[in-house]
Amino acid sequence: MEINQAIEKLYKLQAKLSAYNHASALIYYDGVTAAPKGTAANRGQTLSVLSEEQYILSTGKETVELLEFLDEHKAELSEKDARIVYLALKDIRDMQKIPMDEFVAYQQLLVEADDVWHTAKETDNFDLYCPILEKIFETEKRFAGYCAPEKHPYDYCLDKYENGLTMEKCDEFFAALKSRLVPLIKKISEKQQVSDKCLWGEFDESAQEKFSYDLMKTMGIDLNHCGLATTEHPFTISFGSHHDVRITTHYFKDNFASSMYSVIHEGGHALYDMGSADDLAYTLLDGGVSMGIHESQSRFYENLLGRSREFVSYIFPKLCEYFPEQMKNTTAEDVYKALNLVKPSLIRIDADEVTYCLHVMVRYELEKRVMSGELAVKDLPTEWNKLYKEYLGVEVPNNKQGVLQDSHWSGGSIGYFPSYALGSAYGAQLLRKMKQSVDIDECLRSGNFAPINDWNKENIWKHGRMMDPNDLLEKALGEKFDPFVYTDYLEKKYGEIYNI
């Protein structure tokens, strides 16, 4: 085989995989946006065919030989092509260890699980969800055994979302956060509470929708390549390449802030996905490198920018425009304070910045225990409620607002949650670095996201999966990751708000 020919084959293979990913992702998206209720089995049938084709295409003899040939000649490849071969072989070596029928059956199970989770959440019925969630955890454990028998199964899961992450690193990271967050929360709780009354009222859904598009435009999201839909749980998804990205949100009639910050959060994911260099489209290098880096972008826009005094001062006149009745007798400063109310609560995605990581720690702790075999899936609600009481001091009134709130487990995403906390901390350090060259406060006050987006594009987005997440982060930062930059940021911001 000639190298040129092999490279041509490699790009054809990637185009095929991108097409299958597009189809599978769209079938999932249709399932949670437009599909009628009784059609999950139909989608399962199609996804099982597509995932079998994907499996065969990825692990087939011809593919493996091609990649091994190119790997042997890696010295002659461009940096980009060498990276593609490296990532493809890494993915395939894992996949090959999982028997095809189990791989396919799992994809089908996840379609069903999504359907069951929606109904279980709607009807507050954990018992309905429990059997299929048990199967998901069992499958994850079994796959971990196939792919990385030398590792703890939960370490295998963590590594999938953040290359190199382990329980040991997580424990250390969460301990660092806890050492500073717990005293901070205590100090805040001793101060007079700010009011969030101005966030509540009656907020027309179509006005919220128009506001969402306005937010996306403000953030510099190209609406020609990014769509918006509503779902039970907000998320971001790409179809085949970074040229077609969709975000979703969930409108609540009594509160505008939940959807507003979902849009900004998912908008951050979308900007990252859409920011890959154009020549990465339809290759394995397109899109985000890890969920930790992904969350560093989403939570960066959501909190570090979106909940800043400067951004709120910019957005407040728009709030008055979309919700004139509700914003009467309210000031930008009222809204700023309300949006930064620190109050231990039940729902992760609506949590304030200070208590947010405790929500993540609850999930981390429970996943670890289930994956270690110390906790049965059926006991998750009891343990969930116990940990919420212990970490956050709140009573969980029902499973809908407790263990059923997130869609991650039904999607098979065990080990994802720590990315949110890691990403938040990455983001704070990226902000400090960015401030050396960008006048962020001025950008936010004037609603001009271009200089911020340019920095992120240059340092993070355009690289796609060219570097491992930690290398990418350290290169962008010019230093090692330090979780205390994040806690410093929180202490400073909330010290000012709460007069500590």
Add this chain to the structure above:
Amino acid sequence: MEINQAIEKLYKLQAKLSAYNHASALIYYDGVTAAPKGTAANRGQTLSVLSEEQYILSTGKETVELLEFLDEHKAELSEKDARIVYLALKDIRDMQKIPMDEFVAYQQLLVEADDVWHTAKETDNFDLYCPILEKIFETEKRFAGYCAPEKHPYDYCLDKYENGLTMEKCDEFFAALKSRLVPLIKKISEKQQVSDKCLWGEFDESAQEKFSYDLMKTMGIDLNHCGLATTEHPFTISFGSHHDVRITTHYFKDNFASSMYSVIHEGGHALYDMGSADDLAYTLLDGGVSMGIHESQSRFYENLLGRSREFVSYIFPKLCEYFPEQMKNTTAEDVYKALNLVKPSLIRIDADEVTYCLHVMVRYELEKRVMSGELAVKDLPTEWNKLYKEYLGVEVPNNKQGVLQDSHWSGGSIGYFPSYALGSAYGAQLLRKMKQSVDIDECLRSGNFAPINDWNKENIWKHGRMMDPNDLLEKALGEKFDPFVYTDYLEKKYGEIYNI
């Protein structure tokens, strides 16, 4: 090879083809419902990969050998399996004659064409659309040459939508219709015109949407397996099997009837698609057998039932419920008359029953001339307008309401239009037959579609593609097709309304 093994392979092949069809159909549907404007190239990329896979799967050596083996043993196959082998071989023999790269390129071209057509219609710009429409007609001609060099290229096109249909048959059919419709229209034009004032006003889109769902329920459509969306041009599509069907409509703020009859029309298609026997799912026999039979169902519900005095008397109280202001001072009889106003007009899908077939004849005539090489695509607008003047006596004020109104050509559906007229005529004869055993008037007066649907299910729907369209029709009718049953129906109904 054992026969049992071969049959197992045959079903696996069909499941794969169903999955690819699901993915491709969903990508199209996404493109016209939710996708951001700039994403067509991305969909084209994915569809080109999927259509290449479909082509290889359908025409590959292994598939052809399998089907030929089963064909040699057809005496030993069940009726169902023998039919599957027959249809698969028929499809493949056509497909094999088209070079793969041309097949794939055409799928990609159609994605682009859909996008161009939307913009051209929006901006009333035929020049923008002309070059790509030329390519579509050229490709259809070239493919006709590959697949059926012995035939006139337009006969090849007609046969794709109604097995066995030719220009000769069409000419005869349209001549029969014309011989009765032209005098009828003349007589009506000499009478005092009924008023359709009550259809016009301001109709809130969300009320129209709620009304759409109510109509679907009234028609007996299972909303667990049939979704509704809005698009520029209404259509019906299935995803992988009859268990997941979607219809679309288009709301106009100044008129409720357009969307109402789009919903009923597409609902008729959906009922047919969803009515396949369950054991046909994921096989080549699932869904409708031809577009003529399909339109016999859609136009049956839309007109023969939906525009009857009995149905209007049933639906009128609902209209008053959804549009109370607009229906004030109006009676069911006013609405019935208004919905049956005979008036030569510009838009096919909004045309009355009497003039409708003339709209079809314009398109038939133009397609025939372009496919014969007598008419250049660039001259379509001029000829369109000339024929509208000649057949319908109306002046076409712009291309948006003229040659750009339909989505069929941009989707490559050349030869489809005659199905609408044929289907309308099939429907009238089916109605006469059904009346022998079902009290249709009583069903419509009480909004009880079950006996009607049961008859259609038994005689049409459940058979899927088990029989050729003409055999299916004659079996259901117990006699040969006779277009004058349709003209008799029109003369009787409109004779009464217009006192002729």
